[in-house]
Structures are given as C-alpha cells and as structure tokens.
Amino acid sequence: MTKKVGSQTVKLANPPVLISAAAVVGPMEGQGLLREYFDYIYSDNICGQASFEKAERHMVQNACYLALNKVQKIPKDMDYFLAGDLLNQTTTSNFSAVQLEIPFFGLYGACSTLAESLSLAAMLIDGGFANYILAATSSHNCTSERQYRYPTEYGGQRPPYAQWTVTGAGAAVVAKEGTGPRITCITTGKVVDMGIKDPFNMGAAMAPAAAKTLIQHFCDTGRAPTYYDLIVTGDLGRFGHDLTVQLAVSGGGFDLSQNYQDCGVMIYRPDQDTHSGGSGCGCSAVVTYGYLLKEMAKGTFGKILVVATGALHSPTTFQQGENIPAIAQAVAIEQ
Amino acid sequence: MPMQNPKHKQRSQEPTPEQKRYIEMVNRQKPKPPVFKNVVLAFLFGGLVSIIGQALTFFYMQVLDLSPVEAGGPVSATIIFIASLLTGFGVYDKIAKYAGAGLAVPVTGFANSMTSAALEFKREGLVLGVGSKMFVLAGSVIVFGVFSAMLVGLISALI
Secondary structure: OOOEEOOOEEEOOOOOEEEEEEEEEOHHHHOOOOHHHOOEEOOOOOOOOOOHHHHHHHHHHHHHHHHHHHOOOOHHHOOEEEEEOOOHHHHHHHHHHHHHOOOEEEEOEOEOHHHHHHHHHHHHHHOOOOOEEEEEEEEOHHHHHHHHOOOOOOOOOOOOOOOEEOOEEEEEEEEOOOOOOEEEEEEOOOOEOOOOOOOOOHHHHHHHHHHHHHHHHHHHHOOOHHHOOEEEEOOOHHHHHHHHHHHHHHHHOOOOOOOEEEHHHHHOOHHHOOOOOEEOHHHHHHHHHHHHHHHHHHOOOOEEEEEEEEEOOOHHHHHOOOOOOEEEEEEEEEO | OOOOOHHHHHHOOOOOHHHHHHHHHHHHHOOOOOHHHHHHHHHHHHHHHHHHHHHHHHHHHHHOOOOHHHHHHHHHHHHHHHHHHHHHOOOHHHHHHHHOHHHHOOHHHHHHHHHHHHHHOHHHOHHHHHHHHOOOOOHHHHHHHHHHHHHHHHHHHHO
C-alpha cells in the first residue's frame, strides 16, 4: 500500500504522536508576545557558558531533557535523535548528540529544519523503523549573526525588511503510540530559486517556496486552506507573510487571508525593534513547541499546518553573486 | 557593507522571466527605509562628532601647543578610543542604529568595525581570532586606502 498522495505528499497510515515537546528561549524572546508559553527562559544570551556556541548547545540539551522528562523518558528509550541548526557543519546538533548517546541523524534545512525533522521522524515511525524519536531544532542570534552577517557589536542600520534571528531551541518526542496531537500529512518541498540575492531579505527569498509547498499540499490532499484552524509559516516575517498571501492567490487561487500567520511575526512584540520579525530554525521551533502545541492541548486549535521555510544560501555563495535558493516543508498536525 | 564580488555578479546567470517578474514584485512592495529621518539623524550625529572633533582640536592646540594640522593625530586617536570604548560597553550599536551614516562615515565607524570584530572573535584566540579577524570588515578600507594614497602621492611627486 502506498502512502503517497499526489506528487509531493504522504499520508501516514498510522499517524505518529507528538507525545511531548519543550521550548527554551533567550531573554529577548522571553520578553516577547509568547513569553508565558516557553518552558524555560534564559536570563542572558550566553546561558552561563564559555561561548555562544556552547550556549546554543546548552539550550538544545535543556530542551531535549525537558521534553523527555515530561513523559518520564530517558535518552536510552529513544531509537533516533534527529537534529539540525544553522551553524557551519551543524556543530550544535552534532555536539549535543555526543551527550545524549542516541543513534543520530544530523539535518540541515536552514530554518525549515523543524518541519524537516518532524517529517523524517514521522516517516521513520510510520515505516516501522522506530518507536520513539527525539527531534530537536535550534538557533542562536549571536552565533548565526557572526556567521551570516556582522559581528554582534557592529553598529549599522538594518533595512526595514530585515529579520532577527531567534535565540531558542525546541525538542519533541515523536512516538508510535501515546496521547497528543498526531502528524497526519507531510508535504516535502522542492528547492526554489526566484532570483533574490539580498541576504537581508529572507522573507522575499522564502515566500515563493512557502507558497509552492502550500499550493502543492492543498492540491495533493484535496484540502482547502479552511480545513485547518491555523496555517503557520516558519519565519517569513511581515513582508514575507504578505508576499505569500499574494503568491498563493496568484499561483493556485487559494485564499489564506482567514487563518494564516507567521511564527516570525507571532514571537516578538512590534516595539522590540526586530523590523520584519523573527527568523532562524529556533523561531518556528519555539513557536510550534511552545505556543501551538500548548494551545492545541487546550483545544484552541484542532488542526494546524506548519510550513517551515529555509533559505539555503551561505556567505560564500552570496559573496560569489549567487541567488538565494529556498525550501519549505509542510507538516499537518491534527488533534 | 557585505560586498558582492562585482565580477561574479556580471557573470551570474540572467534571471528567467518568472524570476524577473517576482523580483519586480518584491522591489515594488518592499518596505522602504525612512530616508528623510535617516538623513536628518545622520546630519545631526555626524555634526556632533565633528563638533567634538573641533573641540578636541582646540583643546590639543592649547594644551600641547600644536598647530591645527599637528593636532589632527591626537584628535583622531581620541575619537577612535571613544568609539572603541563605546563598542566594548555594548552602547555603540544602539546609538548607530539611529545615527546611521552619521557615525559610519567618520572615523568612529572604522573604529567600531575593528573593535566589534576583535570582540566577536576573541574566543578563537589572540592569533587566529582577534589578530586575523579584526580586519574582516575594515581590511578592504585599509588596502584600498593605502593604495589610493600611494597613487595620489605618486601623482603629486610627479607634478
């Protein structure tokens, strides 16, 4: 029996369950709009560590143990650990895996890693290859800004469409059986290059990928956007959100205006001076594992579609004048 | 300041009609920076730096008994010191956010670009971190500054 529907979507035969999740964030996110939903808020960006890289690692491990503790599990109970982050050679994930001692797959999907890790975890479980999987995603403002842009203390003006990399980590335990919302459908995106070159304009680079994955998801499943109580994209920001709404109409005639939001817009208060909103792997991770799953448990949302978007460029490709390719991965989570 | 290699830019592929349409759509809709506000603030902050520089010039002329030209050296050094100190305290970037070109164009911008890079990479050690990464942003200014100074010097020596 094939589980594939349409050209890019799979419908899981026995939908795996998100039995537990945890989100930890830095101080700035802790002052944002969703502060009461996070499991742990660090009082500073360095988290008591010797470097920001170690701080990011600390956040990942903290999120993993918090998620495991909620269902009284230990790392040994997990069959696989799937993790990804933004740093070169995904060091945060690799080094975190040393401590956890769980068979490990390292992922890189830039900011789409949240949905990428959930997609693969759900497929592994539904395929019968695992019973429990730990999936983690993280980003840190101070580690990624220095890699992608400027030193943190460099003084300059950012364009109004620029975004702010979220400091945060999210982890979830996906299981074959249990209580919690289930991952029912997965639409895997294709890499899209729409000719955007400006590394400050991530929203514009990723919006076409988000729109294409969304349209493909609706076509493959036969669902309308209103099937979901909420559709969220990962980190398009205000400008990218607006572009996605337009592209969904022009590309497939789908009206997203009713129930579509963006994690990057949801996380910060408008007066926090982040310009277009949040970005980074951590953005969709902490909003999904913090806010969305907790609201689902309360019954606010029954069915959500999480579309995490990633800009797949590097400082090298940018300096050599290449476009910014982007990807979007969609995961349907239903109560 | 992230700079693209212009040579590569020319060589890179021409956008497809679909990409062209999308780029035009993005450029049409993208939020515009508040140019007027930025220009006014840049004028005020740049002016403030200049006033401080002038005051310091008078100060060094009086105290050290220097000519206006000779006072230029200690004045630049003092301004560089202040900008670097503010960078170290984590204040500079908060002011520069409003000041924009007003702080980026004077020597303060140069001081900040070096100090911020030195701070950022101090965990990579003195040699591979601070020593080599300090010039990550300022390096090209030094290279082309020295080169143009050499050219101008050569021309002035010939005429």
